[in-house]
Amino acid sequence: MVYSGQYNFGADDLAITIPESNTTHLVALPALAGGLVIAYNLNAAKTVVKFSRKALPRIFDGTITHWNHPYLVADNPFLATVTAAITIVKRSKTTGSTVNLIKILAMMDKTEGYAGVSPFSVPGYYFSMNNSVAAATTSAAGVIIGSIPWTLTYLNQYEATQQCLAAGFNCIGGMVQHVDGTFLNCTTQSLSIAVANVDMKKLDSLNIYNSTLSALDVSAPGAYPLTAICNWAINPDSISPSYVDTVWTLRFMWYFFKHPEFSEQLGYVSVGNSEIATKTLTFLKGIKFNGQQLYGNSICDPLINGSYTNPCVHGYCAG
Known part of the structure; x- marks a missing residue:
């Protein structure tokens, strides 16, 4: 829609691509960060499950099929007596949640020294295990998890909060293991740490064909391992x-980047105070209209640090 000119800009948590035959110049501008929550239903029990980096990939490649698997029991002793099978509720192959989860599971296999080629690094991989069912929408996945025992799915933090707090629903969000061994919940704090510690030397956040920023597994202590970035495309x-x-x-x-409250209303985290935003705002400053420089032509254009060259005093410019 953006490359066709129908919209001024768009947004998605997928790596944005355009037809090879199209010569339109698009760039990806990181806008906000969210997290994937592993939500599940333990037959109405509200016990928090810890998902290790060793166990989580094996759940989604079909190796772990029951709640009392040794990999899960190692961090959750109470599961030793839970003999029920795990039913995975998956989203479609092309949803951002699915694509980003697969990317991060591949990263986990790499850091955990998985023997052989991680199935998640194979192009086109999708969750095809026998113990899975497909949900057409996020809401459908939430309803299934909330009402059917022993199910498990992946939702963004806003969706998980809405579904797990819904009246009569019995789902809960689990903790995910960081590369340093600690287990973390998806919170604005853990998401903020992930965003603040992106290695800018390894990242080209303004390349429409580069998907390195869509899924993060940052090594900084306290960073949520299943962090995903939503990009604007212009x-x-x-x-x-x-x-x-x-x-x-x-x-x-520009205003969106400098006012994080817009992202935070839905539990997301703004990238506005990070190096990512500085790079993006610097790029926006250079955009022209028919060869005419736009930024700086108005006395109301703010600086990247949020201040103004000509600050307003009682409604009038002081400059």
């Missing part, structure tokens, strides 16, 4: 045929 050469629309689109994006 065509900087032609955001809109209208000068006014172009200017206000850029102002909105």
